Amino acid sequence: MEKKNYNPEFFAEALNEAKKGYAEGGIPIGSVVVYNNKIIGRGHNRRVQDKSPILHAEIDALRDAGRQTTAVYAECTLYTTLSPCAMCSGAILLYKIPRVVIGENRTFMGSEELLKSEGVEITLLDDRECFNLMQKFIAENPHLWSEDIGE
Amino acid sequence: MEKKNYNPEFFAEALNEAKKGYAEGGIPIGSVVVYNNKIIGRGHNRRVQDKSPILHAEIDALRDAGRQTTAVYAECTLYTTLSPCAMCSGAILLYKIPRVVIGENRTFMGSEELLKSEGVEITLLDDRECFNLMQKFIAENPHLWSEDIGE
Secondary structure: OOOOOOOHHHHHHHHHHHHHHHHOOOOOOEEEEEEOOEEEEEEEOOOOOOOOOOOOHHHHHHHHHOOOOHHHHOOEEEEEEEOOOHHHHHHHHHOOOOEEEEEEOOOOOOOHHHHHHOOOEEEEOOOHHHHHHHHHHHHHOHHHHHHHOOO | OOOOOOOHHHHHHHHHHHHHHHHOOOOOOEEEEEEOOEEEEEEEOOOOOOOOOOOOHHHHHHHHHOOOOHHHHOOEEEEEEEOOOHHHHHHHHHOOOOEEEEEEOOOOOOOHHHHHHOOOEEEEOOOHHHHHHHHHHHHHOHHHHHHHOOO
């Protein structure tokens, strides 16, 4: 477990996004994009809120960050409360974001192996609060969760 | 080159979306999602129009299709005018869309190998009109194109 480049304040902001999502009745996954020690994009899963199959937390945060140059993406760290799925991992690879900090992957194991194989540095926190929030949500909304991961 | 499951009318609609994007000053890539022999989602790249780094054509078409069940995705074919990048291929894998029809991959080779390795059926058309439209756009807007593929 590599914890270099991990800033607890930024992770707390990703978790805040997840909680915001939960409070809205949505799937509690949050993400922030950090550049130059500042958050340039933030978001949370909006499947329920926006009836959107594509606004996973990471995609929402990248959308919020807006159009950036490769030079910016090359210095970004993406924080996410849950292991990124194939789509979100693909977005990380598309923009060559070099570092990803992940809250937990016990609820769902995304495409971490693919990210690692492409040289992305993964920091896994195994954070209990992220895990408990997801478990609570899934117990309350099993179908929404299945839908979100295409199952 | 596998052309089973390829319907020229649906491909023409994906190409129409690409042309619509071009007419708007955007990157001319289009996509449609077909279920049960009907288009349920359509879209085109909106980087320029919506200042969005995540609305590639395929993502825009999946967004337009809205929230669908796995049973629906399992019967869908996604048409796209250009070989799908890592993000869009990831979205195809996330929702387990079994068939993808691709206009061309000479301008850009996306994650077709990854899709094939996961059992997705790829139909490559090597369509000259798609290719020419992209080449024209790239000659006119090289920087926009580089930005769109994270280069």
